[in-house]
Amino acid sequence: MKLIFIGAPGAGKGTHAAFVSSRLEIPAISTGALLREEIKNRTPLGIQIAGTMDEGKLVADEIVLNIIKMRIAMPDCRKGFILDGFPRTENQARELDKIVEIDHVVSIEVPDEIIEIRLEGRRVCKTCGAIYHIVDNPPKIQNVCDKCGSGLSIRHDDIPEVVKDRLKIYHHDTEPLKVYYASCGKLKEVEGAEDVRETERRVCRAIGIEL
Ligand code: AP5
Numbered sequence: 001m002k003l004i005f006i007g008a009p010g011a012g013k014g015t016h017a018a019f020v021s022s023r024l025e026i027p028a029i030s031t032g033a034l035l036r037e038e039i040k041n042r043t044p045l046g047i048q049i050a051g052t053m054d055e056g057k058l059v060a061d062e063i064v065l066n067i068i069k070m071r072i073a074m075p076d077c078r079k080g081f082i083l084d085g086f087p088r089t090e091n092q093a094r095e096l097d098k099i100v101e102i103d104h105v106v107s108i109e110v111p112d113e114i115i116e117i118r119l120e121g122r123r124v125c126k127t128c129g130a131i132y133h134i135v136d137n138p139p140k141i142q143n144v145c146d147k148c149g150s151g152l153s154i155r156h157d158d159i160p161e162v163v164k165d166r167l168k169i170y171h172h173d174t175e176p177l178k179v180y181y182a183s184c185g186k187l188k189e190v191e192g193a194e195d196v197r198e199t200e201r202r203v204c205r206a207i208g209i210e211l
Contacts, residue, residue: 001026001080002100003207004087006177007108009056009157009166010119012192014131016108016203017084023209026080029071031064031088033129056157056166058173061091072100088174093181104207105181108192108199112167119163123152137196 001024005013014030021028035053038046049059068086071077080103087093096102110118121134123143127150132139139145143152157166181187188206192199204211 001104001207002102003080003082004102004105004181005082005084005108006088006105006174007192008110008112008115008170009163010115010122011108011110012196012199013084013108015137015196016106016192016200017082018131019200020203020207020209021082023204024080026082027076028082028084029068029077029086030084030129031067031086032084034067034071035059035064054156054162056162056169058088058169061089061095064088065092065095068096069099087177090177090180093177102186104188105177105186106203106206107178107181107187107189108203109189110192114193115167116160116163119158120160122155122158124155126150126153 003020005017007013014028014033017028017030032053035046035049039050039053040046045063049063052059064086068083072081072083083096087096118133118136121136123132123134123139124130125132125145125148128145128148130145130147131137132145132152139152144150145152157163178187178189190199190202190206192202194202201211
């Protein structure tokens with residue numbers, strides 16, 4: 001199955017993409033995570049985009065498109081994949097349409113006020129990228145990843161002023177994609193303000209996965 005997860009920053013795309021990925025045994029591909037890896041490794045691309053990402057602005061379409069084209073051509077994507085955080089502009093969506101047929105586009109709907117609270121409490125594993133929340137989805141041991149035992153950190157773009165800018169960019173550039181995908185019958189809107197397990201159930205129901 002080929003899936004796209006869209007939604008505001010902090011809506012839960014990464015959390016639910018990880019769950020569906022393990023259920024369907026297909027990779028979850030986060031453009032944000034791929035770009036952060038470039039920054040962590042101090043590659044020329046990472047150095048070029050670090051400021052843009054810290055400010056919560058979108059990285060240029062050509063850069064992200066190149067990364068996605070290379071990633072979905074890899075052998076582990078033959079059975080399908082989940083794109084988390086891509087496309088984010090209509091241009092990205094049109095370019096993606098030229099190379100692959102998507103089955104469903106899941107839009108996780110969460111009000112901005114809840115997003116702001118969620119991102120204040122998000123913690124991310126420094127090594128494997130697993131996502132936690134200090135209250136709603138805590139690790140078993142405080143600040144230690146359940147999956148790999150590494151320490152947890154706060155993302156640079158989760159500071160409140162940057163979150164406000166990211167939300168503005170989402171509403172202006174990415175939310176219109178819902179109309180784009182609704183017009184071809186692929187959009188599945190899922191209420192994402194409930195707890196993690198309930199939202200997981202809703203996402204699975206929307207794309208026809210049995211739990
Ligand atoms: P990216 O990494 O994609 O960030 P984002 O879209 O802003 O989304 P987040 O990762 O912040 O949130 P999420 O929806 O995955 O939520 P999560 O599951 O973590 O992009 C970062 C940057 O990269 C962009 O700003 C841009 O610069 C660049 N970029 C990336 N893609 C690009 C593209 N296509 N084009 C151009 N630039 C691009 O959950 C959030 C928190 O809430 C966690 O703590 C989690 O535990 C908790 N939580 C989740 N669900 C629930 C729930 N139901 N109840 C309670 N808590 C919950």
